[in-house]
Amino acid sequence: MNYNWDWGVFFKSTGIGSEIYLDWFVTGLGWTIAIALTGWLIALALGSLLGVMRTVPNRWISGIATCYVEVFRNVPLLVQLFLWYFLVPDLLPEPLEMWFKQDLSPATSAFISVVVCLGLFTAARVCEQVRTGIQALPKGQLAAGYALGFRLPQIYRDVLLPQAFRIIIPPLTSEFLNIFKNSSVASLIGLMELLAQTKQTAEFSANLFEAFTLATLIYFTLNMSLMLLMRLVEKKVAVPGLISVGGK
């Protein structure tokens, strides 16, 4: 292979203003983190609500949550993104459609689409984990809550969810990492997050290998740090004498 390696490329000028290529990666990483964290907030809030809904003793409520999960889990993420970005805005009421398409900057409207898309997609997966967490608890916990005079919402808040969330921290961590990785789909609707900046660097500088190596390292380091962070959280909330943490 005849390839001109140049690891110094990141510090070279892009030819646009005073920017160097590394600046592009920093901006891209910023977008990636913003997309993932905002999407995660939506996923965690909505997913927890849906997970609770799936376990309540009411067929209609649990049915709605089940339908949600089946729809969002069985349609490819990219298809969902294109629906949210290209189709849904056309279905909005006229003023809202104009606002989305004309008043917002292209980056902002792409950001909104991808955050909604990732949030709702991941919510279906969080929902299933919350549901399993709740169902893994002994039936007697619910009975004990009732026997003490609690109402159902109180039992969820004070008895079931604090335990369920502790149980599902490991799978929830992988979902949290997934949303960072999945955020790269944003590059396909023109949002300049990490992957898009990498592609742009590769095209501008012709240093394809360096650009993608750096991107790989950034994704890897980011997710490794998040995993370690979540492990600390898991240790922090571990219940003495109950759940073993990190293989201990």
Add this chain to the structure above:
Amino acid sequence: MISIQNVNKWYGDFQVLTDCSTEVKKGEVVVVCGPSGSGKSTLIKCVNALEPFQKGDIVVDGTSIADKNTNLPKLRSRVGMVFQHFELFPHLSITENLTIAQIKVLGRSKAEATEKGLALLERVGLKEHAHKHPGQLSGGQQQRVAIARALAMDPVVMLFDEPTSALDPEMVNEVLDVMVQLANEGMTMMCVTHEMGFARKVADRVIFMDAGRIVEDCPKEEFFGDINARSERAQQFLNKILQH
């Protein structure tokens, strides 16, 4: 205190309780026994409406459970229940286990609830474990905490659903001792248990159930007095559990 009137309960087509009727008077200790699957746990869970029933009624301290307008959470907060598997809240400390319902259901202040909880913890002999979590205690200790947790609500009656069945043999007595003490203090108690020694010591009446029916319901002296006067099914049961 508890009046069970012709209670019938079905799981689908299967009838688990058939025409169960009995009374538990204030201060009375009633032991419910019978083979597994006889419906005794189901019956006791009907008393605080943890299990719904389709026909009949149960009146607890003047409140009807079958009445649609009854505030069930309020009723349950006045009926203490102790479970076979303790069901302490594992993510909360012992103190929090004792106070959470006092604070959130009865509206007591944290200070008042803690004082009450710790006094009861001392009564069941576990004061030094207040800061621990349930997972750090033995089964017998957890069950004593569970009894204290129920008592903290100032119940008018206590229900025990096989409180010693999940315990190592060595730990059975520490739990029974607490229950005997409670009975001697005049607490109204309904206990599903196979501990016939306990029944002999403190029960006023013994109920024997089989196949969802109350087969025997008589004073303790009568129940243990002349085994040959018992129903055939009760005789079989007693012969098996009193043999050793």
